[in-house]
Amino acid sequence: MSKSTQLTPTQHAILSHAIQHSDGRIEWFPDNVKGGARQKVIDGLFNRALITPEGKQGWCVAAEGYDALGVPRPVPQQPTSTFEAQLDKVIANAEGQHKQQAKGTPRTRANSKQAQVIAMLQRPEGASIEQIMQATDWQQHTVRGFFAGALKKKLGLELASDKVGDVRVYRLPKTEVEAEAGVQA
The missing domain is CATH 1.10.10 (Arc Repressor Mutant, subunit A)
Incomplete structure (x- = not known):
């Protein structure tokens, strides 16, 4: 221990x-x-x-x-798809650049809330703020702050939004992440 x-x-x-x-x-x-x-x-x-x-x-x-x-940490599993591997690289690279400025080494997790929200936003149907709040236990202002801070400023990703009925749905086009990872769309 x-x-x-x-x-x-x-x-x-x-x-x-x-x-x-x-x-x-x-x-x-x-x-x-x-x-x-x-x-x-x-x-x-x-x-x-x-x-x-x-x-x-x-x-x-x-x-x-x-x-x-005092138990060794488990070795993370390799992503199941090429796209997921590229997404992990983009996130790790962006976090690494941010953390270098703030001293210390980056701590990334494939099962982090950030990765979970990005995956939700990459679905063709996207995700509403309410869906993200339920999945992460975040409050509305935290989700909006994540959009502005982590997605737009930190990772440089553009977020698309559409109104479906009375609900605003946000999406992160896969082409944005693939472009960040250096993949030709």
């Missing part, structure tokens, strides 16, 4: 079980941890960056969780 991260016996048991039995997904709690106590344990792990959200209501062990247990 890491000297800088002290875990309670319950936190240790939950993280260990997730790593050993469910590929890092938090799916088990000790029998004595129920209801509100479960949420407090989750909040404690999340506040210490030991777990990260996975999907709409799931959690998985973060890199810091592996470190706290």
Whole structure:
């Protein structure tokens, strides 16, 4: 276990079980941890960056969780398509340039909220702000800030929007990301 991260016996048991039995997904709690106590344990792990959200209501062990247990971090899987590989390069490159200015090394995750939102925006049907809010647990102003900051300023991507009925839908044309990755469209 890491000297800088002290875990309670319950936190240790939950993280260990997730790593050993469910590929890092938090799916088990000790029998004595129920209801509100479960949420407090989750909040404690999340506040210490030991777990990260996975999907709409799931959690998985973060890199810091592996470190706290002294367990080697899993090797990330290779993207399943060439386009996903190019997208990962664009995101990593943009984050790397930004982080070099702010000291330190970039920390990228293929399952980050940023990658999740970009994937939603690349769908042919795009995504509404409400859909992104549900998927990320962000508030409306956070989604709009992400559009302006991370997508437009940081990554230099253009966002298209259309009104479908009463809902505004945002899309990130694949050609934008492919152009950023150096692919001829």
